[in-house]
Each structure stands twice: as structure tokens, then as C-alpha cells.
Amino acid sequence: MTEKANAEKTASVTQCWVYHGRAPSSGRRLLLLDKSELIFALPLVYRLIHPVNTTSRIDWFNQDEKSKTDYSLLIEQLNLLVKQRKLNTNIDSILHKVNQLLNGYFSDLGWRILRKELSQIKKRQKKSHIELSKDIILKLKHYMEAELLDSFDQAIDTLLSEHASQRNG
CATH class of the missing domain: 1.10.1220 (Arc Repressor Mutant)
Structure with missing residues (x-):
């Protein structure tokens, strides 16, 4: 299988988080972003990756200099993902790249917190509350x-x- 075909096959399936520390022995594995989640996930990601958060919530972000993702590169790729999404073009390869960058930017704890918050946002979108007498x-x-x-x-x-x-x- 060619490298391009392999990358496309990998990108079409939801990617798993690559743990920085020891992977948990039980429970569900963390997942990276999926196409269907982008509408909810992108605003959350933009909010959490801001440099102000990296200094106030140090344990949420990868501190390993060898594998740490550069903020400006991540922003550049996120903006490209948003642009391609708006144009309704195939986003599999750019999403794969963004997921790899996010994996390098967040710590295991930080990504777990992001996924938990994303799950709450998705739940809130499914339900609506009305007041009745x-x-x-x-x-x-x-x-x-x-x-x-x-x-x-x-x-x-x-x-x-x-x-x-x-x-x-």
C-alpha cells in the first residue's frame, strides 16, 4: 500500500490519542478529533490552546521539548482546517495533521479534560429545556x-x- 493511501485510510478512521506517559490499563482509550465533532470542538480547541492557558494550566500541556508542538504551527493548521471545512473540500489529511499537532500540544491530562468538556458540549446540544407552568x-x-x-x-x-x-x- 502506498504511503498516501495508507495516510488516507488512517485519516478516515478516528485516530487514537498517543499517550505521552503510561497508557491506562483500563477504561476507554482517548480519541483525537473526528470530522463529526469539529463544529463543537474547534471553538473549544481555539479557546484552550491560547498561550495564556499554557502558563496558568501547565499540567494540561506537553512539556517535553522533543515532542512539543509549536503554537503558531498549530494555529496555522487549525485555520487551514477551518478554511477547507468551509469550502466543503476533503479534510481528512489536514484533520490527521491537526490531530497529530494537538497530540503534541496537549498532555494526557489536558486532552482528557478537553474530551470531557467536548462531551458535555455535545450533550447540551442534544437537549433543550423549556419552562412550563x-x-x-x-x-x-x-x-x-x-x-x-x-x-x-x-x-x-x-x-x-x-x-x-x-x-x-
């Missing part, structure tokens, strides 16, 4: 009991579906 919640609960529904989501979805079918039919 108690009397509406009671009405919804009675409706759920009558219709044998398990959740507010199901109740609201059923009501919306019924409303749409009444309007159309």
Missing part, C-alpha cells in the same frame, strides 16, 4: 396516563402529530 405539566401528565405514554417527549410529539393531521385532513 405547573398546570400545563399536570395536564401533560394526565394526557400521558390516558394515552399510556412514557415521556413528555412522546406526549408532545403525539399532540403535535395529531394537530398536524387535523390541519391536513
